[in-house]
Amino acid sequence: MAHTASRKPPRVGDSPIFRRSLIGVVLILGALLIVAPLLVIGHEAFKQGWKVYIDTLSHPDTRHAIMLTVITALIAVPVNTAFGVAAAWAITKFDFRGKRLLLVVIEIPFSVSPIVAGVAYLFVYGLQGLFGPWLDDHDIKILFALPGIILASMFVTAPFVARELIPLMQAQGRDLEEAATSLGASGWRTFFSVTIPNVKWALLYGVVLCNARVMGEFGAVSVVSGNIRGQTNTLPLHIELLYHDYQAAGAFASASILALLAVFTIIAKVALERRGAGRRKTLSDAAAPTGP
């Protein structure tokens, strides 16, 4: 490398010392901040052997927490996917009043602390809240039950799918849909055979990110779920509870499940990015002529 560099005129920051120290700082910080905690989780989870690990995970409360998290994801992710697709479609294919406002509203969950969302749900659905008395009269339980957990998770993850789709669909424009319709395709047909195939990787990418966040969500859910062990504890809440009970092995074992989910998510994400999903420009160059 050194002799190649000496032949070329030096660029900004191209001196070996600068380069090495920069790379070194990043590697050290990355190891300290990201890799070490993950390794600790793995180490702590298995410190007392496989048996304890399996036992902790097969504890009814832990199993219930895992189930609850999965159920929440199974409901929140499809709903948010539908919401994201509909929002992206509306924003990119139609012109209407309040379009910019809608864009801002969709982004709110990104900028608001999840705990604020949780508290807001308390005020809306809680006993002293807006719909609280009415819900109580009709014997509908939203807070401190599954519906509340799902609602809070959906609030926090509402933007994920839409955020992935909107830039891509904006770049693609309306031409393809117009072409399909002018050729006689119905709205659904156009959607499924023209729109979806052209955004499928971005859509999957959004779904993967959304899923990761739903499963890992702590703040908002912790406010609305009430932390009832074996009833309304999702996996992240359960981990916290175990930890406060000085059950380090159990906490780390449960945490390892979440970490594992995260690793799968990353793998899926990288695989999808290879397919052209994500923020990069992915529109096929079919529209741009490359010469005769």
Place this chain on the structure above:
Amino acid sequence: MKIRLDNVIKTFDTFRAVHGVSLEVESGELIALLGPSGSGKTTILRMVAGLEYADGGHIYFGDQDATDIPVRDRGVGFVFQHYALFPHMTVAENIGFGMSVSKVKREKAAIAERVNQLLKLVRLEGLGDRFPAQISGGQRQRVALARALAVDPKVLLLDEPFGALDANVRHDLRRWLREIHQELGITTIFVTHDQEEALDLADRVVILKEGQIVQQGTPQEVCREPKDAFVLKFLGDANRLAGEVSGGIARAGGAEIAAGGASDGPAEIYARPRDLDWSAEGPGVSATVSRVLDRPGERRVIATAVTGEPLELDVDPEREIAAGDTGFVTFRRAKVFAL
């Protein structure tokens, strides 16, 4: 299919894109909507297609009022400016798309056969398995046309069909489109901002300005008898001289030109570079040569008249002339418009 637009209006937000346009297109005719950007030509085309709804007026296909027929059922073939080929489908799938989504069910074999016919028509045999990203711009253009023709449209609409292609391909495709039109005899409307393309290809040219039709006619009519200065300038390079008309003669800087029908008073005189000539003696507009540009077919002389007005004229390639020469610009012919 005969197309008739009756007083069609379109407004976007507060911008009035099309002001009461009425137009008749005879069955089998090939017409060009020609105008600068913002003249409403694409909006008119999209309204004929049903991709945009008219705010006022009617559009008739034959005797049928098509104004409110949705694009899906209107039976038009639309070729988009950037082709809008489906990037995830092969060329053959693109061409067959209209047939496979049609309410009239066709067998796969029948669709495949028709796709092959169309590939042959647009001279792309053997490219059916390629994806749009794997073929050239000119080929994509032809796929887009084949796809539009596959649904047996009553009308073929093309938005800037050659806009994204380089000059040579453009020239060939133009001739080729004319041949296809001759062969199929389908009523065709295309939009362009390129006057050469419009004059080259169309039976009739409709010139638009700010959402209104300024003039329509055969290429010969619009070239020889431009209705006003806008049409004249839009169709090609032209010199403008301020002048004065009296008794049927226009005078400008020592030159005298027949004024045509222009009424007495101040007028503007337009002449194309080919309509002017250079001579050592008058009568004519006294001028000084500032530059000479050599081109394959002629020498373009850039001169300044004594009045300060810039003039451009074309002289024969053999003509000896250089910057700094003084002499007279004479008129072979010119158009005079009263102010």
